[in-house]
Amino acid sequence: MAATSMPIATLTALEVLRRGGNALDAAIAAAAVLAVVEPQSTGIGGDCFCLYAPAGTGKVVAINGSGRAPAAATPEALRAAGVDRLVNTSPHAVTIPGAISAWETLNRAHGRLPLGELLQPAIRCAEEGWPVHARVALDWHEAADKLRGNEASARRFLVDGMAPEVGHRFVQPELGKTLRAIAEKGARAFYEGEIAADMVATLRALGGLHTEEDFHRGLAAAEFVEPIKIGWRGMEVYQCPPNGSGLHVLQLLGILGGFETPEQGPLSTERFHRHIEAARLVYRDRDAFLADPSQVDVPVERLTDPAYLARLRGLIRDDRAMRDLPPAGESDWARHKDTVYLCVVDGEGNACSFINSLFQSFGSGILAERSGVMLQNRGFGFRLQEGHPNCIAPNKRPMHTIIPGMVMKDGEAIMPYGVMGGHFQPMGQTLFLANHFEFGLDVQEALDCPRLFPAPGGGAVELERGIPNSVVDRLSRLGHEVKLVEKPHGGGQAILIDRRRGLLVGGSDPRKDGCALGF
Template sequence: MKRDFHAPGRSAVYATGGMAATSMPIATLTALEVLKSGGNALDAAIAAVAVLGVVEPQSTGIGGDCFCLYAPAGASKPIALNGSGRAPAAATPEALRARQVSTLVNTSPHVVTVPGAISAWEKLNKTHGRKPLGELLQPAIRCAEEGFPVHPRVALDWGEAAGKLRGNAASARRFLANGEAPKAGHVFRQPELGKTLRAIAERGARAFYEGEIAADMVATLRALGGLHTEEDFARGQHLAEFVEPISIDWRGMTVFQCPPNGSGMHVLQILGILGGFATPEQGPLSAERYHRHIEAARLVYRDRDAFLADPSQVDVPVAKLTDPAYLAALRGLIRDDGAMKLLPPAGTADLAKHKDTVYLCVVDAEGNACSFINSLFESFGSGILAEKSGVMLHNRGFGFRLQEGHVNCIAPNKRPMHTIIPGMVMQGGQCLMPYGVMGGHFQPMGQTLFLTNHFEFGLDVQEAIDLPRLFPSPSKGVVEVERGIPSAVLDRLTRLGHEVALIERPHGGGQAILMDRKRGVLVGGSDPRKDGCALGY
């Protein structure tokens, strides 16, 4: 498929040295500067994500969590790191009910878990980095202290989150001007965050999890009724951990994901279901292709809501849910002539029993590849700002429930169900592509749309990111579609039994870097749904 140069769009980026793809140009440039000054792909990723936490504050920051897949040159599989935080030690359904909390609200202190990002950055840097963490944080410090212009997509998201920010006095003071979100081009400064980043640069993760910064976060949360203690934060310094990646063989390649509590296994499930079908002759922008993808996702998100949780506290049957026989049975439920009216119970294939984030990737000249995702979850997370330290706190604990016996029932030191998932494709024992698609609950759907666009339908990396997306929302019960899908396709989907609805904001945003080893070339793409770009040298 050749690009129509009469139509709006962008080409994939080609390079032979190093490459980075992020959701903001300044972060991509930062990554390249680190590479060109002797840092490796992981160093570049950490520097870039720190910048993103300043210049894309609605999506990410040091008050959030992260996951990473890192493939050192020559490694036959990636290293996986879980940098997600845990609930306070006092967090129980009983304790919350005693505070008259009957349901979890996305702006409540009770959905704030101890942020894991800084623990993860330090662990990755000490284990696999070349440059000191303090040096890598300098670009982010400059952006925070000197200010940086708000970009168009950031401005759009900021405006939509203004109501949330007004609900917190500190957030309203620091992130709104006269009660309104800044517009594109406004130079936004965060001196308190700059000071906090300087402390981390000088003293490492301990500066964040102990002392005055931690005390500020705890005091902010407790003033709102939170159960957090400074001991909870002190324990958070070491919460990031290396874990064993999970994978599936698909179309002659191996697709790797981080294991639960992240939702990467659902990428593997969707690929396993779709991999048994012949490629639809009608192409990637067809009702036939979208219908199968919708049906596979409906089955997989049903399993997610029943099983995905913290494996240190509950049994998550990853092996069963990704078993080829189970996925083949699910595939057998999908019919090309109509949508399933009913789904079987989670974990079964028997119909008779029915009843906000940033992603980036970097590859260096040596072939080290990093797939990195860092998030506050929803736009501006909880909307709760620890004002003295400038830390916007995420709301990852919104993945918890108060329902006793549910796999995601809140519990002391438990990790919530997580949506953020870095991806990596390997072939022949070598990394082929770090990639990811951000967008909250959309991510397994987004990743599998991208992978099949590229590897099955033959779109290049940029075209595979650009192609219009849709998502069968588990919470809304409708298929949310972007405006670029032709009306004839939507009409066909409706006649197949899907209820479709146009969405205002597009689904997610993605980046990818293909390592074309045969030609010695890197090929990068970055999502036009965001403000960023891919660059190489």
């Protein structure tokens, strides 16, 4: 079974499985297709994280495929260039893409089919074109001004100055040529030679500090890392470690897992209020501590310590919202404030949880035109505040939002899952997990269920449509500032492995254009 955010990607994954590929092969092929047909969300100019559970091993393999800042990227250099804040469309927000390094590294270590074969469906979609789907068209329309701000992007990604309409066949011959080069020569073709030179020239023409040597180092950017986990409801939930924000999924589960399940159900005020309050505390910790652990200390053990999470739980009251929060990492006031996800399970039980992203819609909006590569803006996750753990620095990875998830029980994978949506992802994952495993909704219902999100930094609680008016009113009375939003929070996919009955149960979020299919 495969579940992705576009039907063509789901079908691609199934075709790979039919040809003898495993779950990881299928995931890479699907991600490559998504990098073509869902260009606002993902691309080869972005990053990748993956959790892979090989059947019969009891282990979860994690890879960090996030890229690094250029070697010349220092706060001093940026200030000397007149940069006093990071802008999401600036070349200074572009980190070296890590996705292609991750695809090749995963394929070499755990794949069965050659990478070049896996890229053929994406090449066809790029060269022959693919119709624009409904959610893609909506996102494209909203990002049109960003694309107009870059001459190459405006030429190649707008039609008569406007975002393409639903059904427009979008062709990307330059991207197809680049994918062909990667298929023939591997990741080296992307990180060295004319493709890398095109990306560097594009960025430097806009004032970027990137060099071809930075891209050369990007060839080895992806690395296997030790996943982190938490015990929850008789299972283990796995995440990639920092610089990704999976740490905060574990914090949220640890806090909320100590409450009794609200009898009023998943759409109750009690459930939402507790989740909002827990998220406010956890995102406070994220903004203070999440960074690249190769350059700064990220206190994962302290932030996931059951005693610390119990103290945070003790701050949450059912009768009112917290007016203020303790300092990050503390529980005592007195001491001191866009992406694609997919999953695949093959016939042997190998399970893959895979996420690939440009970050915000169309990333930086900067297109390397000759190679057809839209460049991510992951560097927008850095800060210029010197002394902050997440301050930009040479060869440093930024705080990252994309997080694949994996649920294990008794040494076996029971669910690869993920929820897209930038900063929303820890909130989205924990809402989904509780919907299914705590409140008993089936996989599809758990994804469909209305969502809300307390915007980091003290913003209003953003509510999707579908939450009962009585609940909205009571949340407001508890002290939450609430705001209805038109655009839905993220999207998600999941596959439940029901070993007792010998079934796979898949779900795909209606907030996206995708589907779950199996055979």
